[in-house]
Amino acid sequence: MSALWDHDSAEAAAARERGIHAIPLPTPFAIGPINTYLLDDDPLTLIDTGPNSGLALDALESELGKLCKTIEELELIIISHQHMDHLGLTEIIARRSDAPVAALASLAPCLQQYDEWMEADDRFAAAVMLRHGIPEETCLALRSVSRSFRGWGAPTTVTQLLAEGDELSFRDRTLTVHHRPGHSPSDTIFFDAEHRTLLAADHLIASVSSNPLIARPLDAPLDEADDAAQCARPKSLMIYLDSLAKTREIGPIDLILPGHGPGFVNHVELIDERFRLHKRRAEKLYDLIAEKPRSGYELAQALWGNVAVTQAYLTLSEALGHVDVLISEGRVAEHFDEDGIAYFEATSSPTS
Ligand SMILES: [Zn+2]
Secondary structure, eight states: OOOOOOTTSHHHHHHHHTTEEEEEEOOSSTTOOEEEEEEOSSSOEEEOOOOSSHHHHHHHHHHHHHTTOOGGGOOEEEOOOSOHHHHTTHHHHHHHHOOOEEEEGGGHHHHHTHHHHHHHHHHHHHHHHHHTTOOHHHHHHHHHHHHHHGGGSOOOOOOEEEOTTOEEEOSSOEEEEEEOOSSSTTOEEEEETTTTEEEEETTSOSSSOOOOOOOOOTTSOGGGHHHHHHSOOOOHHHHHHHHHHHHHTSOOOSEEEESSSOOBSOHHHHHHHHHHHHHHHHHHHHHHHHHSOBOHHHHHHHHHTTHHHHTHHHHHHHHHHHHHHHHHTTSEEEEEOTTSOEEEEESSOTTO
């Protein structure tokens, strides 16, 4: 679990000064609670809604109550990205408050047909795993785990479509919408330039490095999930590093409010640290590949041992992300064996 939001911190006080109240809600996931944020403004706005559970709804109502607010009073709901811990309660809250739901335009059709969409995501993930050497029984086991978790999300009707560069106007602030894919294809952050405040969701978290999971593109047809995995895989880590580079230059920021863990201030230092971390991991992977050709699964196992089995998709995504960087640098090439399993080979020796 990552560190928790700290209501007594200087960052929490700075947020309150700006009329922003973090409301952490419980989740069943390893990351721990998710931070939703109430903007005490006109319109009264909730950013992210938490997983679809009675426990989360209960916590939200009681925390709103402490701020003398109710769900029924909400006037706008904003969704930061497609992960279920951020949006599961949206439909329930929207129905009770009659508040419009704003999210990235390309995410809207996915959330509308959430169940079919999640099923296609699972088929895509299974096809990626098989192609990179993960045994079929591990894929099947992971798929049933994923199915059992699906109920923490729920179909959602998005009524206000957002795009890069849009401005959301409130009485006390203006939020500029920025699409920053990488952690997921729909990651959206909200920047208040005047108050130097960034609502960063899972794009940038101080206490953990966000995982750039390999995800099915938002616009890929649902019935072609298996085929999509056979085509060039989305280069999630490279997309993420590109998004981080943009956020690094966004302008002066005094307060970053993330989707998990405490608020923080030093985004440039943190992003540079992430760049260094990913560079180190890419070099480690290069050494493994230079030693002998390996599949994505073998690379993940060499780096993370048994975690590569229990968290197969996560670790495979991470390994492939670094391999993509090495391929783009021309240092590694991808080939396929007679069973169609991809393996990676160094194109030059480590000393050359
Ligand atoms: Zn997320």
